[in-house]
Amino acid sequence: MRHLGIALVLALTVPVAGCVQTRQFADLQFTPPQGDYRLLVMRPDVTVNSVTTGGMPEPRADWTEQARANIIAALRAQQAERGGKVQIMARRNELRGVSEDMVADLERLHGAVGNSIALHKYLGAYLPTKPRRGLDYTLGAEAVELGRKTGFDYALFMHAEDNIVSRGRVALQVLGIAGCFVGFCAPNIGGGGQFAYASLVDLKTGEVVWFNVVQTGSQIAGLKMGDIRSPAGSAQLVERLVGRMKPGYEIRRARERR
Amino acid sequence: MCFRCCELNRRSLLIGGGAAAASLATGVAQARIRPADMHPLIGPGFRPTDRDEIGLWQQMDRVEEEVAGSNLLIKDPELIRYLQQRIGEVGGPAAKDMRIYLARIPDFNAVMFPSGFSVIFSGLLLRMRNEAQLSGVIAHESGHFLRRHMIRMWRDMRRKSDIFAIGAMVAGVAGAGAGVNTGDITQLAQLGTILSLFRYNRVMEAEADAMGVRLLAENGYPPIEMANTWEQLIGEQDASARHRRKRRDRGYSLFSTHPAPGARMADLKVSAAEATVPGRAYDNRRGRYLQAISPIRKTLLDDQVKLNDPGASQYLIETLARDGWNGLLRFYEAEVWRLRNRSGDDVRAAQGYAIAVAYADAPPEAWRWHGLSLMKAGRQAEARAALSRYLSMQPNAADAPFIRQMIS
Numbered sequence: 001m002r003h004l005g006i007a008l009v010l011a012l013t014v015p016v017a018g019c020v021q022t023r024q025f026a027d028l029q030f031t032p033p034q035g036d037y038r039l040l041v042m043r044p045d046v047t048v049n050s051v052t053t054g055g056m057p058e059p060r061a062d063w064t065e066q067a068r069a070n071i072i073a074a075l076r077a078q079q080a081e082r083g084g085k086v087q088i089m090a091r092r093n094e095l096r097g098v099s100e101d102m103v104a105d106l107e108r109l110h111g112a113v114g115n116s117i118a119l120h121k122y123l124g125a126y127l128p129t130k131p132r133r134g135l136d137y138t139l140g141a142e143a144v145e146l147g148r149k150t151g152f153d154y155a156l157f158m159h160a161e162d163n164i165v166s167r168g169r170v171a172l173q174v175l176g177i178a179g180c181f182v183g184f185c186a187p188n189i190g191g192g193g194q195f196a197y198a199s200l201v202d203l204k205t206g207e208v209v210w211f212n213v214v215q216t217g218s219q220i221a222g223l224k225m226g227d228i229r230s231p232a233g234s235a236q237l238v239e240r241l242v243g244r245m246k247p248g249y250e251i252r253r254a255r256e257r258r
Numbered sequence: 259m260c261f262r263c264c265e266l267n268r269r270s271l272l273i274g275g276g277a278a279a280a281s282l283a284t285g286v287a288q289a290r291i292r293p294a295d296m297h298p299l300i301g302p303g304f305r306p307t308d309r310d311e312i313g314l315w316q317q318m319d320r321v322e323e324e325v326a327g328s329n330l331l332i333k334d335p336e337l338i339r340y341l342q343q344r345i346g347e348v349g350g351p352a353a354k355d356m357r358i359y360l361a362r363i364p365d366f367n368a369v370m371f372p373s374g375f376s377v378i379f380s381g382l383l384l385r386m387r388n389e390a391q392l393s394g395v396i397a398h399e400s401g402h403f404l405r406r407h408m409i410r411m412w413r414d415m416r417r418k419s420d421i422f423a424i425g426a427m428v429a430g431v432a433g434a435g436a437g438v439n440t441g442d443i444t445q446l447a448q449l450g451t452i453l454s455l456f457r458y459n460r461v462m463e464a465e466a467d468a469m470g471v472r473l474l475a476e477n478g479y480p481p482i483e484m485a486n487t488w489e490q491l492i493g494e495q496d497a498s499a500r501h502r503r504k505r506r507d508r509g510y511s512l513f514s515t516h517p518a519p520g521a522r523m524a525d526l527k528v529s530a531a532e533a534t535v536p537g538r539a540y541d542n543r544r545g546r547y548l549q550a551i552s553p554i555r556k557t558l559l560d561d562q563v564k565l566n567d568p569g570a571s572q573y574l575i576e577t578l579a580r581d582g583w584n585g586l587l588r589f590y591e592a593e594v595w596r597l598r599n600r601s602g603d604d605v606r607a608a609q610g611y612a613i614a615v616a617y618a619d620a621p622p623e624a625w626r627w628h629g630l631s632l633m634k635a636g637r638q639a640e641a642r643a644a645l646s647r648y649l650s651m652q653p654n655a656a657d658a659p660f661i662r663q664m665i666s
Contacts, residue, residue, distance in 0.1 A: 053423050060313045061316040101327065172424060186430065
């Protein structure tokens with residue numbers, strides 16, 4: 001009877017153990033870019049790891065290359081629908097009139113600002129002095145200068161990683177679930193999943209106007225919620241990440257009043 | 259793979275978990291590795307061919323891009339060329355493949371990354387007394403690359419964490435089937451795995467030391483200088499701790515990633531004796547070293563004395579002065595006292611500045627502080643002369659208008 005109970009609990013937990021989470025923040029006055037805008041996508045930072053039996057993420061060069069190409073193609077297709085002109089950078093030195101160092105500095109600055117956003121908006125260290133302010137971060141004068149020099153309206157920074165569970169770990173998971181029937185239950189050793197974020201910077205003001213995080217994963221090793229190695233999987237991630245940009249709080253409220 | 263790193267990615271270990279049994283962890287004592295047994299495992303122009311190593315290198319390319327563009331780097335082209343020549347000398351078969359970067363970090367360390375680029379901390383250049391000591395550290399770092407330590411460590415970690423994961427699961431399921439709780443044994447196995455990972459790391463360091471001794475001797479440097487480097491480091495740590503009325507961290511426990519400095523020094527001495535060929539001439543090339551670092555030596559000393567570690571700073575300056583005092587060293591010796599600011603230190607510092615300016619190569623700041631000390635002591639005429647000397651040496655100093663007003 002006891003074993004039957006465990007199996008029942010397992011049957012209930014397995015379907016809900018996988019999940020896709022996204023949570024976006026925007027500047028209060030943010031309206032998603034539409035129509036004739038020029039978007040610069042900073043070099044997308046893509047990594048695909050293989051998760052070993054023991055649970056260590058091992059970087060895979062071939063998968064990473066494949067995923068990066070797919071993500072770039074998906075971004076291009078997705079932005080074309082919105083009507084914007086897009087340039088996606090592959091290297092730091094391909095912007096005319098802008099030095100490699102300036103691009104590198106901006107990338108690093110964004111790294112620091114992005115960490116701060118993650119800390120104060122996502123990880124729970126909320127700032128009591130900034131309630132209901134939406135996104136209140138800026139990359140400052142350097143971002144404005146980039147916009148002025150290149151003529152772009154927005155810059156998009158993007159990071160995506162995917163952890164693919166190895167066969168060994170899936171086998172271990174199967175053993176863990178099988179164990180439930182003898183009383184040693186390990187139904188969720190996990191290990192796989194995606195993590196991605198995107199950040200939109202208005203190059204006229206230098207402000208970070210929109211930020212989104214996507215996390216997918218399942219507690220059960222081998223149960224995938226997307227795979228950026230395939231074109232379809234990349235398109236799915238890009239859609240989840242930048243497909244549904246919500247306008248800022250004040251804009252939304254104004255629309256509701258109307 | 260750093261020369262003496264303390265930071266350790268505990269998270270990776272925790273993610274990695276442990277392995278099947280505590281029996282994997284063995285005793286603390288570990289035999290010295292002989293330089294003669296250390297052969298490079300790669301040849302010139304090495305590129306990875308295994309899947310895991312290709313992935314690692316791809317990641318490292320991004321890291322190198324970041325390092326190369328960092329604003330912490332000292333970019334003096336002459337000096338970088340000099341460092342690159344050292345790795346070209348003691349780098350064995352991979353001499354032409356490795357890259358070197360110099361970071362302005364006032365600490366004693368050097369790091370080799372898996373894809374063959376190395377970062378030298380500026381604090382290392384301050385501490386080395388001659389080219390042989392510098393080349394010793396570089397040879398040690400090259401040893402990590404030549405012996406493929408990073409990928410070997412990664413594979414060791416992967417293997418042990420796999421074994422642990424499978425072992426824990428099988429033991430759990432089997433135990434449950436038999437009605438036994440294996441939780442305690444699993445925890446013990448995890449500890450065993452972690453310990454064995456640390457031990458593996460220490461073996462790698464010992465290998466790099468042995469490889470370094472060999473490369474150093476082969477290039478005509480006295481290999482004993484590697485042991486001297488450790489002697490200096492131990493002396494510095496003792497002096498620093500004594501000043502703070504503490505005891506030096508002996509740097510050895512089951513959780514150490516590196517062998518204890520004392521043990522390393524002892525092994526290096528034996529290895530050096532082994533690698534030295536009687537009758538062969540060895541040269542530590544001190545003159546060339548001092549000439550190479552001369553453009554930044556003042557910055558190095560300045561960074562060090564501002565660390566607020568008077569015990570270590572004083573020891574370092576005295577160690578460097580074993581090869582002869584000069585105006586720069588005397589000035590910074592006085593600076594250590596002035597910044598320490600214990601009772602009587604102002605007098606000591608004033609005397610120090612007075613001694614420093616007696617050397618022809620005293621820096622302008624020595625004249626400045628000499629003058630200010632004299633003024634404080636009420637010796638106005640002499641103070642004016644010293645401060646005028648400062649202004650003539652550095653007419654555009656940030657504080658020049660103030661000094662001019664003081665002596666007008």
